[in-house]
Amino acid sequence: MNKKSNQNYILECIAALLFLAFIFPFFIVLINSAKGSFEVTQQPMKLPDDWSMILKNMVSIWTNPNIQYQNSFISSSLITAISLVVIVMFSSQAAWVLVRTKTRISRFFFFIFVAAMVIPFQIVMFPLLSWFRMIYTVTGIRLLRTYQGMILAYLGFGLSLSIFMYHGFIKSIPLELEEAATIDGCSKARIFFTIISPILKPIHATVVVLNGIWIWNDYLLPLLILGKGNRVQTIPLAVANFAGAYVKQWDLILTAILMAMIPIIIFFLLAQKHIIRGMVAGSIK
Amino acid sequence: MKRKQETQLIFWIFLCPVLIAFLLVIVIPFFMGVFYSFTNWSSSARAGVSLQCIGLSNFTESFEDPAFLYSFLLTLVYTVLNMIAINLTAFILAIIVTSKLRLRNLYRVGFFIPNLIGGLILGYVWQFIFNNAVPAIGESLPFLSALADPANLILSKRNSALMALVVVGTWQYAGYIMMIYVAALEGVPEELHEAATIDGANTFQRIRLITIPMIAQAFTITMFLTLVQSFKQFDVNVSLTAGGPSAMFMGQPIFGTELLALNIYQTAFTANNLAEGQARAVVFFIVLIIISLAQVSANKRKEIEL
Numbered sequence: 001m002n003k004k005s006n007q008n009y010i011l012e013c014i015a016a017l018l019f020l021a022f023i024f025p026f027f028i029v030l031i032n033s034a035k036g037s038f039e040v041t042q043q044p045m046k047l048p049d050d051w052s053m054i055l056k057n058m059v060s061i062w063t064n065p066n067i068q069y070q071n072s073f074i075s076s077s078l079i080t081a082i083s084l085v086v087i088v089m090f091s092s093q094a095a096w097v098l099v100r101t102k103t104r105i106s107r108f109f110f111f112i113f114v115a116a117m118v119i120p121f122q123i124v125m126f127p128l129l130s131w132f133r134m135i136y137t138v139t140g141i142r143l144l145r146t147y148q149g150m151i152l153a154y155l156g157f158g159l160s161l162s163i164f165m166y167h168g169f170i171k172s173i174p175l176e177l178e179e180a181a182t183i184d185g186c187s188k189a190r191i192f193f194t195i196i197s198p199i200l201k202p203i204h205a206t207v208v209v210l211n212g213i214w215i216w217n218d219y220l221l222p223l224l225i226l227g228k229g230n231r232v233q234t235i236p237l238a239v240a241n242f243a244g245a246y247v248k249q250w251d252l253i254l255t256a257i258l259m260a261m262i263p264i265i266i267f268f269l270l271a272q273k274h275i276i277r278g279m280v281a282g283s284i285k
Numbered sequence: 286m287k288r289k290q291e292t293q294l295i296f297w298i299f300l301c302p303v304l305i306a307f308l309l310v311i312v313i314p315f316f317m318g319v320f321y322s323f324t325n326w327s328s329s330a331r332a333g334v335s336l337q338c339i340g341l342s343n344f345t346e347s348f349e350d351p352a353f354l355y356s357f358l359l360t361l362v363y364t365v366l367n368m369i370a371i372n373l374t375a376f377i378l379a380i381i382v383t384s385k386l387r388l389r390n391l392y393r394v395g396f397f398i399p400n401l402i403g404g405l406i407l408g409y410v411w412q413f414i415f416n417n418a419v420p421a422i423g424e425s426l427p428f429l430s431a432l433a434d435p436a437n438l439i440l441s442k443r444n445s446a447l448m449a450l451v452v453v454g455t456w457q458y459a460g461y462i463m464m465i466y467v468a469a470l471e472g473v474p475e476e477l478h479e480a481a482t483i484d485g486a487n488t489f490q491r492i493r494l495i496t497i498p499m500i501a502q503a504f505t506i507t508m509f510l511t512l513v514q515s516f517k518q519f520d521v522n523v524s525l526t527a528g529g530p531s532a533m534f535m536g537q538p539i540f541g542t543e544l545l546a547l548n549i550y551q552t553a554f555t556a557n558n559l560a561e562g563q564a565r566a567v568v569f570f571i572v573l574i575i576i577s578l579a580q581v582s583a584n585k586r587k588e589i590e591l
Contacts (some may be wrong), residue, residue: 007488008386015381015388019395022456025410026398028418044417045425090306093299101296109300116311120517120573122549122566126559127317128310135309156310159303182288188295217403219520220550236405240524243409250413257406264401276397280464283510 026261033057033258037251057255069256071231072238079147079222079234080215083154084208091159091207092200095166096192100178110167117160125224128153132225145230153225154215161282162207169203170196209271209278216264235260322564327557343564351535353565356548360516363447363544367454367515372507374459379466380492393467397460404457408524411453415439415525440525443532443541450542453521458514462507469503470496505584512580516573519546545569 032040034048034057048054061069098110132143143149173196181191197204219236226232228241239260243253268275322344325337347353382393399407416438423432431437439445473496481491522528522544528551532541543551549569553562 019392022395045421090302094303097296097299123318123570124314127314155306219405
């Protein structure tokens with residue numbers, strides 16, 4: 001018994017130390033967001049004298065015309081929200097017809113969507129740019145540096161995993177449900193929207209979490225499609241620009257980082273269960 | 286008959302948006318990309334003007350470039366180190382949060398949170414820690430005074446900068462992998478542990494002989510995820526080290542921590558050689574597929590043994 005409690009004591013210490021190590025970077029960001037530029041570089045480990053500096057720094061980031069933080073925040077939110085709506089709607093529809101149609105072409109499409117998951121972004125990113133430019137020259141539809149281009153790209157890159165997740169779940173929904181509705185004279189489209197889509201709620205949540213965290217944090221795709229320093233900017237782009245353009249103004253960079261973290265952490269604390277469940281489900285596929 | 290037509294119609298209507306997006310964003314660029322890697326494609330020769338097939342020379346030139354070879358080797362080293370570090374840490378974390386510690390739920394949240402924040406932002410945070418906070422710790426603690434010496438900055442030397450990338454990679458990803466282990470650990474029946482305890486097995490014996498074999502399937506998944514994640518690492522690389530510091534390789538100065546994904550990007554945009562960057566991306570794709578298939582089949586074999 002004594003040995004047991006000793007073991008527990010050691011585990012307790014290791015756990016506490018690891019926990020402190022894991023939150024240490026957040027602590028550094030927090031204390032240094034409440035300091036002036038000189039103090040940040042001279043005494044990064046010191047607790048701030050005046051915590052109200054944090055608000056002052058935040059306001060200066062929010063209103064600084066060079067950083068465009070407000071616009072980036074709005075753009076990031078719009079791109080994430082609309083992409084999620086599009087991904088959820090179109091992938092669930094597609095997965096449903098792929099499950100319920102037992103033809104060769106249906107199996108072929110599903111296979112191709114799943115196979116595409118192994119394609120790394122790197123191999124398509126350069127041609128994607130020139131292809132989007134070609135589309136503009138030929139049709140006049142502007143996809144580079146626009147919201148629609150970003151959203152189309154996120155649908156393209158997000159649909160494989162999303163369809164896969166919906167597919168797995170829809171297979172387990174009994175067909176009798178739909179047959180009964182058909183006999184009652186319900187049209188196919190209505191069956192989907194009034195019967196199937198509500199049943200899919202847990203998977204909708206998983207798909208939203210998986211894609212939402214990816215899209216909100218993504219850097220490389222917006223860097224290529226939106227470019228640096230243009231009208232439409234996401235938060236990671238704004239932070240990268242800002243950290244590169246100013247000669248390491250750490251007080252402002254760290255405050256900007258804190259402001260980029262706050263929405264995700266709030267979102268996480270509100271929907272912790274869904275997020276963890278969703279992300280684990282996404283990995284086990 | 287009418288019903289069948291309706292089913293057909295709905296099939297195509299519901300599939301149409303994803304098919305279009307898939308075609309425009311993945312399929313066409315993918316084939317264009319493979320094709321361009323055999324041409325003299327450049328940003329000035331945009332819409333197919335004066336595009337010429339030049340065979341394999343983009344590939345041969347890539348493999349003659351010390352910077353590419355170096356990035357390749359570096360990425361393999363980084364991937365192996367990162368996989369080990371992440372999985373080891375994540376496994377320990379999973380044991381911690383599934384034990385009966387009082388604060389286990391708080392720990393779970395703390396370990397998981399870095400994973401929600403983008404690699405780019407995390408890289409900047411850690412750049413500040415390594416360049417400013419660590420020297421400041423060295424100044425205030427006499428026995429760590431070596432850290433305060435500007436010559437000892439972690440990011441200014443290649444090997445320590447690579448370690449820094451591993452540390453940040455682990456910090457970012459271990460909490461996520463931990464959750465997968467947690468899900469697996471919760472599936473291990475309690476009775477097995479009880480029986481082993483009665484037979485006199487200690488904690489480490491139980492982990493080695495019961496826990497690890499019982500969650501072998503989870504290892505296949507976590508190894509795969511960490512492999513792909515490490516091999517594709519880009520964001521943290523950009524913001525933490527930006528490829529620096531410089532180092533020598535095959536008698537040429539190269540970027541000491543430039544991983545493959547960053548090398549591909551720099552080749553295309555900084556060195557302005559799109560076609561060669563594309564060829565490197567094709568190599569990247571093929572290598573990624575080969576090593577991840579090898580890993581999964583090796584793990585599957587292990588799973589059966591266990």
